[in-house]
Amino acid sequence: MISTLEVFTTVAVGVMVGVEFAVAFVLNRILNALPDDSDQLGRAHGGRMLGAIMPFWYIGSVVLVAIWAAARWHHHGTGLVVASGVLLIVSVIMSLLLLVPINNQNKTWTPENRPEDWKQQMNRWDRFHYIRVADIIAAFALLVAALV
Numbered sequence: 001m002i003s004t005l006e007v008f009t010t011v012a013v014g015v016m017v018g019v020e021f022a023v024a025f026v027l028n029r030i031l032n033a034l035p036d037d038s039d040q041l042g043r044a045h046g047g048r049m050l051g052a053i054m055p056f057w058y059i060g061s062v063v064l065v066a067i068w069a070a071a072r073w074h075h076h077g078t079g080l081v082v083a084s085g086v087l088l089i090v091s092v093i094m095s096l097l098l099l100v101p102i103n104n105q106n107k108t109w110t111p112e113n114r115p116e117d118w119k120q121q122m123n124r125w126d127r128f129h130y131i132r133v134a135d136i137i138a139a140f141a142l143l144v145a146a147l148v
Contacts (some may be wrong), residue, residue, distance in 0.1 A: 002071050009064040010143045013088070016057050017133070017140045023050070024133050028126060037111045040118060047107035047118075058095060062088045065143070077146035084142035091135045098128045 023046070031042040065085040072078050102125040109118060 002068075005064070005068055006147060008070050009061070010140070012057070012060050012064060012138045012148060013084075013136070013143055016061060017136050019050075020129070020133050020136060024126070024129050040106075040111065040114060040122075041119075043122060044107045044109055047103045051103055051107060054095075058088070058092050062092060065139075065145075080142045080146035084139040084146070087135050087139035087142070091132050091139070092126065094128065094132050094135070099125060099132065103143060 027044075027046065031039045031046075034042065062085060065081060065088060067079055067083060069081045072081065102121055106118075106122065106125070109115075115121070
């Protein structure tokens with residue numbers, strides 16, 4: 001049962017890393033190559049779609065890691081699991097304080113009502129997102145290391 005939890009948690013975090021990596025290094029580059037209105041409209045739609053799913057995924061990952069750490073408290077690798085959990089908590093805090101406020105504004109913008117500095121705000125979101133992606137990649141790597 002515990003092995004199943006460990007594998008399920010690692011896969012859940014790994015897929016989350018893949019989605020966020022794809023957003024940062026594939027999807028946003030595709031959107032940035034589109035004409036201005038399409039770029040902003042695509043980001044707004046993505047913000048609405050992923051914004052509805054990601055809170056559950058991030059919090060769920062933290063909960064799964066916490067259960068794993070508690071279930072294997074006195075076993076080899078638990079320190080790595082706890083460190084991964086700390087990094088995931090940092091990603092949640094970072095999301096709430098830095099990324100979600102920008103995303104909440106962006107998902108309501110249209111070409112008619114978006115602010116003049118919308119591209120700067122999207123660039124700011126991208127910079128924070130790169131840091132968050134690095135953080136969750138490190139969390140994932142720690143989980144993988146804890147498995148071996």
